Amino acid sequence: MSRFQIRVPATSANLGPGFDSVGIALSKYVTLDCEPAEEWHFSVPAEDREHIPSDKRNLIYKTALAAAQTRGFDSLPPTHVTLTNDVPVARGLGSSSTAVVGGIELADQLLDLELTRYEKFKIACDIEGHPDNVGPAVYGGIMVSNYDGEHLDYVHFTEDLDTLTWLSVVPDYHLETEKARSILPLEIDYKEGVRSSSRANVLVAALASKDWALAGKMMKNDQWHQPYRKMLIPGFDAVTEVLEGEQSLGYYISGAGPTMVAVFDEWTKEKERRLQNKLSSYTVEALAVELDGVTTIQKNEVPAAES
Numbered sequence: 001m002s003r004f005q006i007r008v009p010a011t012s013a014n015l016g017p018g019f020d021s022v023g024i025a026l027s028k029y030v031t032l033d034c035e036p037a038e039e040w041h042f043s044v045p046a047e048d049r050e051h052i053p054s055d056k057r058n059l060i061y062k063t064a065l066a067a068a069q070t071r072g073f074d075s076l077p078p079t080h081v082t083l084t085n086d087v088p089v090a091r092g093l094g095s096s097s098t099a100v101v102g103g104i105e106l107a108d109q110l111l112d113l114e115l116t117r118y119e120k121f122k123i124a125c126d127i128e129g130h131p132d133n134v135g136p137a138v139y140g141g142i143m144v145s146n147y148d149g150e151h152l153d154y155v156h157f158t159e160d161l162d163t164l165t166w167l168s169v170v171p172d173y174h175l176e177t178e179k180a181r182s183i184l185p186l187e188i189d190y191k192e193g194v195r196s197s198s199r200a201n202v203l204v205a206a207l208a209s210k211d212w213a214l215a216g217k218m219m220k221n222d223q224w225h226q227p228y229r230k231m232l233i234p235g236f237d238a239v240t241e242v243l244e245g246e247q248s249l250g251y252y253i254s255g256a257g258p259t260m261v262a263v264f265d266e267w268t269k270e271k272e273r274r275l276q277n278k279l280s281s282y283t284v285e286a287l288a289v290e291l292d293g294v295t296t297i298q299k300n301e302v303p304a305a306e307s
Contacts, residue, residue: 003299004109006032008102009140009290010087011094012166012261013132015207016219016226016252017200022144022207023094025136025290026166028086030098032060032106037080044083051089059096063103064110067123071113079110088283090174092255097133100124105294117293122152133255140293144204160210161289165267167248167275169239169260170283175232180256183228196223212265216250219263226253233258235281242278246271 010028014020040061042054052058060081068076089095104123108115115123117138124134125147131154135143141158188196199218206215220240230236230253243251243262251262264271267286276284 003033003035005297006034006102006105006109006294007297008032008098008105008137008294009292010287011097011133011136011255012092012168012259013094013255014222014225014252015142015203015215016222016250017196017203017224018132018144019200019222019224020130020132021146021200022142022204023132023136024142024161024166025140025293026093026168026287027290028093028168028285028287029084029290030087030095030102031084032102033082033084034106034109035080037078039078040076040080042081042083045085048083048085048089052083052085059099060103060106063100063127064107066127067104067107067113067115068111070123071111073107073111076107076110079106081106088170088259090176091170092175092253092257092259093168093170094133094137094255096177097124097128097137100127101134101137101294105296109296118152120294121154125152136290136293138293140291141289142207144207155204155208157207158289158291162291163265164212164289165264166287166289167243167262167264168254168283168285168287169243169262169279170285171233171235171258172281172283173258175256175258177256180229180232183232184225185228192223199223212249212263216248216263219250219252222252229253229257233260236260239279239282242275246275 008030009025013023015022042058044052087095104120121138125131128134131145131147135145145154203218248262254261
């Protein structure tokens with residue numbers, strides 16, 4: 001086994017009314033530098049050690065083993081994995097999906113499984129349960145997906161997405177997905193369900209036709225989850241007021257939160273400075289769409305400084 005590096009992008013799910021089905025890959029990354037070892041070990045950044053185990057309890061390892069088992073393997077060669085993590089844990093930017101997709105890619109490399117991207121996507125859905133984050137982590141761009149536990153269908157968008165800026169507004173606290181899901185209603189009114197479905201349909205049509213202003217309008221008008229989850233995000237209304245003032249096309253709660261993402265078609269460094277000043281209690285970062293999804297670089301391509 002040779003040394004190799006895996007890079008998995010952050011993802012932002014739902015984009016408003018695209019609940020559990022629409023997601024985008026963004027330019028933040030988890031990097032796995034992998035090399036042969038006598039036993040499994042993950043070198044985890046100090047700030048993440050409370051949340052990410054360094055042994056076989058690590059979700060990356062458990063996912064890699066599960067992926068291997070789908071192809072008849074019961075074990076994986078011992079590997080030392082050094083993690084570089086730019087994706088905040090439990091903040092709504094796909095930290096769990098980076099681990100799942102990274103683990104599948106790790107198994108693919110260690111065992112020469114030669115998985116197609118679709119096969120990686122399907123395994124990830126089987127593990128994660130829904131496609132909205134893992135899809136763009138595998139493919140890049142925007143993915144609109146449906147998975148019913150057996151059938152997996154998707155549409156992949158990339159064209160002209162690099163003309164937009166996706167601003168992440170990250171609070172300094174965690175919000176576990178389980179808590180964010182528990183606050184959602186068990187039932188909704190039929191007519192409200194129809195209206196919410198219509199908004200999701202228009203969101204997808206606007207993304208497909210590159211009508212960014214209309215897509216942004218739909219992002220702000222979700223009724224599936226945002227009216228409930230914003231109660232778990234102190235300052236949500238104040239943040240959105242600032243974003244409106246800076247002519248954001250739209251904004252939404254990223255995944256289960258608490259991160260908020262705003263979309264801009266016009267962007268300047270001056271606007272970025274103003275937003276960072278106005279939202280100084282948050283981590284504010286201008287991101288681009290990541291178009292390639294998960295990637296692997298083999299040993300002879302990895303710069304020596306990254307070894």
